[in-house]
Amino acid sequence: MSKNIIITGTSRGIGFELVHLLADQGHNVLALSRNAKPISNLHFDNISSFSFDLCNEDDYQKVVDFVKSEWNHVDVLINNAGAILNKPFAETTFKDFEKVYRTNVFGVSELTRTVLPFMKSDGHVVTISSMGGIQGSMKFPGLSAYSSSKAAVITMTELLAEEYKESGPQFNVLALGAVQTEMLEEAFPGYKAPTTAIEMARYIQDFALTGNKYYNGKVLQVSNSTP
Template structure:
């Protein structure tokens, strides 16, 4: 019987490529996004498309019920939808923090609550939570985004042993920089901040798209992340985590550096930027 996958955030980048990878592998794909017009091409390619705003509980319930009615099963959930709210922690409004967690944390949690009962009934399934190297290593100017991804890492680590007795695997995919429109969205969020005068040097870094994870050195293609997600879904005993790209693998080592040394490194890096602004 054909296996079924539900993927969120398929309008572009990692989500779109993930839908294509699963289609090519013969899965029944349910590709979702807030705006169905953004994923019509996936429908033309053979995916089932659906409107899904992960911040809307009714949307989550409706889409999962549809899949179970039509397919009788959900073999894999890919929680991919998300964005980055960048900026110094002090300058980011509480409302913006709430919005960040609404999409990046509460959204995946809504989908988990809808999907897990069906996986438990069948005693099989895989949950792939698309995290980030930013969920393992915090950096100045990304605190709010770091917080949301740290939260998903913690939730996933707790969930994994909770559901293992039901044959359900929980996997974290942790890319470094990815060559997508993700950084442009992040740049828009930075531009919307009411900037204080205290963090001018940090803003000079955040205003550089490549510096915050665009198509700069070390960035991987979204297809590579998508293939990692597919591989995790197909394995009978997947790993708990899959860092994607050399930057992600190297950055993971930063967790083992004492916090005071990391802080000194960040201060040094920012002081060098202050003396030699990016692009000069």
């Protein structure tokens, strides 16, 4: 049975692959990214897309209007978009931290809050975090804003699962290890990851559709390497 699925951060990498994997399965996908062009160039009847910036408060109404007019309900929300900053802490300004947190924490929170009224009891909110956000995991210099923001959404997910445990939907986090994407290249220039974007997208695809039968309020560490 086809589901209505919203994915952020779809212009490249894992998000781009996810959109097409899920659309190929017959699901209806709303692909959100600041740059809508890569998605809109590919003609699938069941993919919708428009430009959406997690940091722009006015853009959230566009999501509400779309769901009301096209779908009525949302089955799965995948918070995949992320901003990365690799900079020595001594040079990281208030504005730098704010920019990363606006996308990685506040944006995840606001889009989730926006979509929740349209989700059923068996809906699934999947947030993509990072191994860098796991307490006790190996940490790397220069990623103070990024990794701490990824830790924040893990705790937020646990809180939402608790708050909505009677009514649903379910909330889970996937903390990803290294995946060969443009974002990885920004964080670790020259590092070659053992996992490709399409391989990780296939894992997330399956988890988003079925993981909430087995998990709620959990963080799964999806990593086979360090970083």
